[in-house]
Amino acid sequence: MNTKKNAALMACGLMLAVCTACGESSGITIAEKDLPYGATLTRNDKDYAMGIQYDHRFIPEDCLHTVIDYYTAIQTQDVELFLSLQLPLYHDYQMNEVLGGEYTDEELVKNSYEAIKAFYGSDFIYSMIDITDGIAGTEYSTSANLLELLDDLAEDANQDKISDDIDAFYELTIDRYLTDVGSDVRSETDSALLEEKLFVFHYADDWYIIYN
Numbered sequence: 001m002n003t004k005k006n007a008a009l010m011a012c013g014l015m016l017a018v019c020t021a022c023g024e025s026s027g028i029t030i031a032e033k034d035l036p037y038g039a040t041l042t043r044n045d046k047d048y049a050m051g052i053q054y055d056h057r058f059i060p061e062d063c064l065h066t067v068i069d070y071y072t073a074i075q076t077q078d079v080e081l082f083l084s085l086q087l088p089l090y091h092d093y094q095m096n097e098v099l100g101g102e103y104t105d106e107e108l109v110k111n112s113y114e115a116i117k118a119f120y121g122s123d124f125i126y127s128m129i130d131i132t133d134g135i136a137g138t139e140y141s142t143s144a145n146l147l148e149l150l151d152d153l154a155e156d157a158n159q160d161k162i163s164d165d166i167d168a169f170y171e172l173t174i175d176r177y178l179t180d181v182g183s184d185v186r187s188e189t190d191s192a193l194l195e196e197k198l199f200v201f202h203y204a205d206d207w208y209i210i211y212n
Helices: 002-025 061-076 079-084 088-098 107-120 140-157
Strands: 043-044 051-054 125-134 168-179 192-203 206-211
Touching: 002 107, 051 061, 061 079, 061 107, 061 125, 061 168, 061 192, 061 206, 088 140, 107 125, 107 168, 140 168, 140 192
Parallel strands: 051 125
Antiparallel strands: 043 051, 125 168, 168 192, 192 206
């Protein structure tokens, strides 16, 4: 286990020890559901294309599937899967306004893969996706600003407000660990890309993802 993970677990242990001591001295028991993200960790290295670690109290199964599908699309350069996770209105904005219409969808996915390949030094797969933080809801500034942008895009396209039909929204912080193609490793490695932000939301019966 790497130094970062040891430090995180030690901090978690200290936090739990303090909480226990406070509870014992005051007669108050702190319920698991009231502990912050990361106090309980679940690791799944069997049911998905790559290992994943998360706090099960904060992140539902459908959200996990969406995250795994996104990273699977990148590592396999599966353009169809990648596009299935993009809200069309926002994807058009990203491609035409942010990227200036300079790339095709195929080039976008390939470039994402190639950038990580350049960092790793060769072809890669994800060995572990570690969701180190998860915030549910849209009251936080980054999420609220993103929702406002989606509503503005909908208004410009003469569509109903998107926020009215979003019934689940998660801001995730993710560490990505890399390994060789064909490797059986499904845990942390020495090669990692840290603290990527993903926004995952349920809108009109489908799950979508917005990446950095």
